[in-house]
Amino acid sequence: MAYTPQYYPGSTSVGINRRKHMSGNLEKLRDISEADIVATMGHRAPGADYASTHPPLKEMGEPDCPIRQIVAPTPGAAAGDRVRYSQFSDSYYFGPSVPYWRSYYGSINCKGCDPGTLSGRQIIEARERDIEAYTKKIMDSEMFDPALAQMKGCTVHGHSLRLQENGTMFDMLARTEMGKDGNVYQVKDQVGIPLDKKLNLGKPMSEAEAKKRTTIFRVDGVSMHGKVGARKYDEAVEALHHMWELRSKWGYRPE
Amino acid sequence: MVTKSDTESIQVEIVPNRYLMPATAQSLLNEIYENGGIIRIMIHGPNLPRSVPYGPGKGAPIEENRNLLIEVGGQAFELSVNVGRIRLELESEKYFDGLKAACERALPFSFQIRRGKFFHTHPTLTDYAKFGKVEDTRILGLIDPKANKNRLGHIV
Secondary structure (H helix, E strand, O other), rough: OOOOOOOOOOHHHHHHHHHHEEEEEEEEOOOHHHHHHHHOOOOOOOOOOOEEOOOOHHHHHHOHHHHHHOOOOOOHHHHHEEEEEEEEEEEEOOOOHHHHHHHHHHHHHHHEEEEEOOOOEEEEEEEEHHHHHHHHHHHOOOOOOOOOOOEEEOOHHHHOOOOOOOOOOOOOOOOOOOOOOOOEEEEEOOOOOOOEEEEEOOOOOOOOHHHHHOOOOOOOOOOOOOOOOOOOOHHHHHHHHHHHHHHHHOOOOOO | OOOOOOOOOEEEEEEOOOOOHHHHHHHHHHHHHHHEEEEEEEEEEEEOOOEEOOOOOOOOOOOHHHEEEEEEEEEEOOOEOOOOEEEEEOOHHHHHHHHHHHHHHHOOEEEEEEEOOOOOOOOOOHHHHHOOOOOOOOOOOOOOOOOOOOHOOOOO
């Protein structure tokens, strides 16, 4: 029987969603065009050539190396693309993905990437055409919500603030705006430079939908400690305590 | 036994559950103003810069944050923060219920309102560095200590 990786414990909706994010079996909720993703990332103009830092690997004459023979390079690495990034920030108010889960997603599912986790944002670096493909997958899936998650290359602090009146995450640089038709539009790239045209990111999730899809444990949503007063811990907490104990006492080496 | 004076001023903090759009902020501030009894008031929230402060887009204008003019009590002023918290001092307790009702009228979502002590009474080191000896102590607690002198709070 083929081995199925078991990613995360727990029977709560948050545990299930975390498993989904790690495994990469994500539901596709929208289809944002590649050109729109490229424009939002802001590293190159849509349709422009990829800049490169070295010639394509085939022309370079690589050394005889067994690892290079086993591991096929990603399209970006094979072509010699620059390394570029996309960075997301998720609201604490039931944002779709917490930074660690974005990193787990990147580490497990995105070949040749370098994820970085911070308290309120998560960055993935990879070769340019690879990061564009990964970012499209993320933005089309349930790991993204136009109101509660945003691509923010800098000035990310809205993640820890209350939501704005229209239900979107606060953004000091006003990179997105809520249209009269209920859709959220990207009006600036991830570092705040205005775009030539507004890009439609679709309608935000309802509050109930966001609570259903979130990977955040919250006392007013799915609490990590079970129902208040019940003290019935989720399996996720028990596993976390177990790992913490192993880590603290033996540095993950129980012999 | 000392009887407390019923004309003693009280301090109140209003925290809406969402950040307010300028129109809602204007409507709320007008309701509060019409309720009367205000000695001083401070609006607080995240900064809305006029241009991108840092990063690769540094200096790019943020048109959405410009000209956020609101009119309160017949006086127009420009918002430089996204209103998320209002602290005020009222002349006496009798204005408190009216204030609560004003918030209920103006805010389309829930909010918290509480009494307490929200303005400091003695000048801090920063106050001294910025203003020297403070003559009018009502200004204490109204100022963002990190703000430039030309962007200090407006007093309604």
